[in-house]
Amino acid sequence: MDFLSTIQIALRALLRNKSRSILTMLGIIIGVGAVIAMIGIGQGADQTVQKQIATLGSNMLFITPGSGTQGGLRVGNGSTKTLVEGDVAAILKECPAVVAAAPATQTSAQIVYEGDNWGTRIIGTTPEYFDIRTWAFQSGTSFTRDDVTTAANVAVIGETVRKNLFASTDPIGKKIRIGNLPFLVVGVLVAKGQSAALSEDQDDTIIAPLTTVQKKMTGQPWLRFAMASASSRSSSYAAQQQIKALLRDRHRIRAGATDDFSVRNLADIADVASEASKVMTLLLGSIGAVSLFVGGLGIMNIMLVSVTERTREIGIRIAIGATESDVQRQFLLEAITISLLGGLIGILTGVASSFVISSTAGWPIAVSTTAIFVAALVSIAIGVFFGFYPARKAARLDPIEALRYE
Amino acid sequence: MGENRVHALRGVDLEIKRGEFVAIMGASGSGKSTFMNILGCLDKPSSGRYLLEGTDVAALDKNQLARIRNRQIGFVFQGFNLLSRTTALENTELPTLYARIDKGERRERAMESLQLVGLGDRTDHFPSQLSGGQQQRVAIARALVNRPSILLADEPTGNLDSRTSVEVMEIFQKLNDKGLTIILVTHETDIANFARRSIVFRDGTIRRDGLIANRSVATDVIKTIPQLED
Numbered sequence: 001m002d003f004l005s006t007i008q009i010a011l012r013a014l015l016r017n018k019s020r021s022i023l024t025m026l027g028i029i030i031g032v033g034a035v036i037a038m039i040g041i042g043q044g045a046d047q048t049v050q051k052q053i054a055t056l057g058s059n060m061l062f063i064t065p066g067s068g069t070q071g072g073l074r075v076g077n078g079s080t081k082t083l084v085e086g087d088v089a090a091i092l093k094e095c096p097a098v099v100a101a102a103p104a105t106q107t108s109a110q111i112v113y114e115g116d117n118w119g120t121r122i123i124g125t126t127p128e129y130f131d132i133r134t135w136a137f138q139s140g141t142s143f144t145r146d147d148v149t150t151a152a153n154v155a156v157i158g159e160t161v162r163k164n165l166f167a168s169t170d171p172i173g174k175k176i177r178i179g180n181l182p183f184l185v186v187g188v189l190v191a192k193g194q195s196a197a198l199s200e201d202q203d204d205t206i207i208a209p210l211t212t213v214q215k216k217m218t219g220q221p222w223l224r225f226a227m228a229s230a231s232s233r234s235s236s237y238a239a240q241q242q243i244k245a246l247l248r249d250r251h252r253i254r255a256g257a258t259d260d261f262s263v264r265n266l267a268d269i270a271d272v273a274s275e276a277s278k279v280m281t282l283l284l285g286s287i288g289a290v291s292l293f294v295g296g297l298g299i300m301n302i303m304l305v306s307v308t309e310r311t312r313e314i315g316i317r318i319a320i321g322a323t324e325s326d327v328q329r330q331f332l333l334e335a336i337t338i339s340l341l342g343g344l345i346g347i348l349t350g351v352a353s354s355f356v357i358s359s360t361a362g363w364p365i366a367v368s369t370t371a372i373f374v375a376a377l378v379s380i381a382i383g384v385f386f387g388f389y390p391a392r393k394a395a396r397l398d399p400i401e402a403l404r405y406e
Numbered sequence: 407m408g409e410n411r412v413h414a415l416r417g418v419d420l421e422i423k424r425g426e427f428v429a430i431m432g433a434s435g436s437g438k439s440t441f442m443n444i445l446g447c448l449d450k451p452s453s454g455r456y457l458l459e460g461t462d463v464a465a466l467d468k469n470q471l472a473r474i475r476n477r478q479i480g481f482v483f484q485g486f487n488l489l490s491r492t493t494a495l496e497n498t499e500l501p502t503l504y505a506r507i508d509k510g511e512r513r514e515r516a517m518e519s520l521q522l523v524g525l526g527d528r529t530d531h532f533p534s535q536l537s538g539g540q541q542q543r544v545a546i547a548r549a550l551v552n553r554p555s556i557l558l559a560d561e562p563t564g565n566l567d568s569r570t571s572v573e574v575m576e577i578f579q580k581l582n583d584k585g586l587t588i589i590l591v592t593h594e595t596d597i598a599n600f601a602r603r604s605i606v607f608r609d610g611t612i613r614r615d616g617l618i619a620n621r622s623v624a625t626d627v628i629k630t631i632p633q634l635e636d
């Protein structure tokens with residue numbers, strides 16, 4: 001029998017039991033839909049995390065003091081006084097993989113502009129900070145090295161601060177009050193958005209010269225953190241090791257003793273994040289795989305019922321000249337039609353639901369064509385695998401018995 | 407089970423020539439069904455030989471047997487055995503599908519076959535929309551569509567009233583007159599009398615084999631049966 005007629009017969013047999021066919025397909029629809037949606041969502045989430053991490057800065061390394069032992073007491077990150085400006089200068093000078101470094105301190109304060117006020121984070125640093133974080137200005141410029149030297153009262157504000165204090169006016173050149181000190185706004189940074197890795201609004205900040213914050217606000221000469229830039233992504237690990245070695249040396253930490261600082265590499269943070277989303281994708285993928293398997297069993301079950309119901313039809317076909325392979329092909333094709341049709345509907349549902357979920361979560365939509373292609377192939381494979389036994393059973397029927405079957 | 411082997415047929419030796427119209431008779435359990443299944447290549451004899459147009463069927467594989475059933479033999483059953491929810495035309499077409507004849511010719515042959523049995527105007531009807539006689543005629547059309555040399559009919563009138571039975575016999579006689587070999591299984595002597603030769607089976611052996619003396623002619627018999635109102 002030719003292929004086209006076989007397909008026609010298969011489709012007609014399925015249409016005869018519409019609701020049964022649809023219910024049988026459901027397992028495959030859910031399985032394929034789940035896999036497609038999960039892969040799409042997983043990839044979307046992964047891309048988002050990677051993008052957010054990239055907003056932290058290019059090949060950035062994050063150095064914090066702490067995790068050291070002081071007089072028998074373990075102290076938390078950021079509360080020790082061991083990291084100083086000299087360390088940062090040394091890092092830049094002595095670590096070949098580091099191309100830029102910025103010392104930083106941090107405090108928080110209430111900002112006042114005319115009638116409005118806003119509480120935010122104040123970072124004191126040097127102009128290199130903006131380069132390391134690849135943070136551009138939407139208007140104005142950075143403060144200068146001279147401003148750092150002279151501890152000038154100048155500030156750069158983030159987008160969230162601008163929105164809250166300067167809803168309709170241009171902030172450049174305006175005087176604001178930080179705590180009790182008057183500051184001149186010289187620049188407004190572009191929005192970077194929420195950081196998933198640091199779980200904070202990166203734009204809710206004011207950045208001022210390091211010396212100004214240290215001398216006039218915190219009164220602390222040590223650093224709360226420092227940032228450095230490796231020459232390339234691949235050299236971040238080398239840079240991390242160089243910084244570690246240098247700081248251990250400068251802080252006179254004996255071999256075997258714990259560091260009194262920590263150096264985090266952006267690539268590490270990114271890897272951890274993508275590892276997490278990989279695990280998620282794998283987990284959801286295996287749920288899909290299980291429902292595909294169960295769906296396949298459903299097809300086998302229905303095909304066995306169908307073979308029994310149509311015993312007489314099979315007998316007639318064999319009597320008038322159908323060969324074993326004709327009958328087998330007919331039933332196999334029926335199973336494949338169910339699973340492939342289910343697979344295609346599943347692909348549509350999966351793509352549609354990943355669109356819906358991605359747009360709700362604000363993730364980029366990542367529909368993988370490979371996943372769609374593989375899903376279609378897997379559906380065919382399920383049809384072949386689970387349809388084989390019932391089809392074989394049909395083909396092996398004894399025509400004399402089958403014709404007598406009531 | 408294995409110890410008490412039952413022989414459905416024993417010592418059956420006969421020859422049916424091209425163009426014959428043979429009625430096979432016998433009570434149930436006489437072995438006539440087994441005989442028909444062997445003739446129809448649905449069953450193989452456990453011993454002995456069956457030569458079909460000179461070929462020993464025992465030596466053929468399953469696919470070759472399927473091919474013989476498809477091309478050389480046409481089957482007509484007591485229960486019509488049409489596919490339900492499938493039109494008369496498509497039912498008739500079925501054997502051509504397995505003969506790998508292309509679509510255009512399939513249609514043409516099926517139409518031709520249906521016209522031959524007088525159902526040219528019922529092609530799109532489903533079996534459930536046809537009377538028993540009409541269904542059996544569709545089955546005959548299906549049996550003829552691949553132009554077989556032998557027609558095997560197993561109790562073809564068993565489910566039909568007497569007038570319709572004679573109508574079916576009329577078709578058989580016409581086909582036989584054109585040279586088709588017909589082998590008909592029946593337990594009704596009236597029906598067997600439309601054949602040319604009758605073979606009576608009993609307990610797996612041939613009881614009687616001879617020509618029918620007063621052969622009925624269906625075209626004449628039909629005039630004596632009043633037409634029933636539908």
